Amino acid sequence: xxxxxxxxxxxxxxxxxxxxxxxxxxxxxxxxxxxxxxxxxxxxxxxxxxxxxxxxxxxxxxxxxxxxx
Amino acid sequence: xxxxxxxxxxxxxxxxxxxxxxxxxxxxxxxxxxxxxxxxxxxxxxxxxxxxxxxxxxxxxxxxxxxxxxxxxxxxxxxxxxxxxxxxxxxxxxxxxxxxxxxxxxxxxxxxxxxxxxxxxxxxxxxxxxxxxxxxxxxxxxxxxxxxxxxxxxxxxxxxxxxxxxxxxxxxx
Numbered sequence: 030x031x032x033x034x035x036x037x038x039x040x041x042x043x044x045x046x047x048x049x050x051x052x053x054x055x056x057x058x059x060x061x062x063x064x065x066x067x068x069x070x071x072x073x074x075x076x077x078x079x080x081x082x083x084x085x086x087x088x089x090x091x092x093x094x095x096x097x098x
Numbered sequence: 099x100x101x102x103x104x105x106x107x108x109x110x111x112x113x114x115x116x117x118x119x120x121x122x123x124x125x126x127x128x129x130x131x132x133x134x135x136x137x138x139x140x141x142x143x144x145x146x147x148x149x150x151x152x153x154x155x156x157x158x159x160x161x162x163x164x165x166x167x168x169x170x171x172x173x174x175x176x177x178x179x180x181x182x183x184x185x186x187x188x189x190x191x192x193x194x195x196x197x198x199x200x201x202x203x204x205x206x207x208x209x210x211x212x213x214x215x216x217x218x219x220x221x222x223x224x225x226x227x228x229x230x231x232x233x234x235x236x237x238x239x240x241x242x243x244x245x246x247x248x249x250x251x252x253x254x255x256x257x258x259x260x261x262x263x264x265x266x267x268x269x270x271x
Contacts, residue, residue, distance in 0.1 A: 051144065063182060063264055064148050065159040066141060068166030070188075071111050078163070081253055 112137040112169045141173045161185030180204055183263050188246050190225035203268040205235035207259040209252050211244030
């Protein structure tokens with residue numbers, strides 16, 4: 030099991046997590062020109078990749094370590 | 099997502115690994131392929147939904163990192179509509195798995211650290227270089243000092259690749 034401790038703070042996106050673990054980032058405004066399905070690596074979760082898609086505003090302090098046990 | 103063990107740690111994985119030891123004779127022995135099929139089927143459904151929502155498969159990218167990159171590449175290879183492209187970081191595409199004709203022109207952005215100690219660069223080259231067919235936009239980026247990771251430079255290059263692809267669409271099949 031793992032606990033998710035990500036707290037999205039970026040004001041440009043709505044971040045939703047579905048029951049199956051799928052995390053969806055949706056811009057709050059503007060036209061969506063393209064989309065991407067992105068898969069995390071071993072031992073990770075989608076939260077760790079949110080800053081991949083958000084330029085500039087997702088600072089390291091909003092991410093905390095996942096607790097694996 | 100299932101759990102497995104690796105270096106005595108538990109973690110999320112798209113499939114169980116038998117070993118990370120590279121076998122040039124049969125590199126697919128590294129993963130449990132039944133798990134791979136399950137994960138690819140699940141991701142294909144998500145991708146189908148994305149295509150339906152945006153209304154054009156050539157506006158949808160498939161991407162992933164490490165073992166997620168592998169599942170992303172296998173999903174991309176088998177997807178029966180032309181995708182905007184594949185973004186593959188520190189992963190392999192599974193050399194023996196065929197590419198669907200729909201992805202003939204689908205662009206690829208592939209990064210792999212020269213100093214990756216987990217999945218070695220030479221293994222990435224052996225697995226992925228045949229994707230550079232000359233028919234598609236194929237961009238590869240690496241550099242010394244880069245390990246099994248994505249850094250800010252790669253993020254920015256990936257964004258630029260996506261922008262380039264979207265402003266220069268591939269031929270419609």
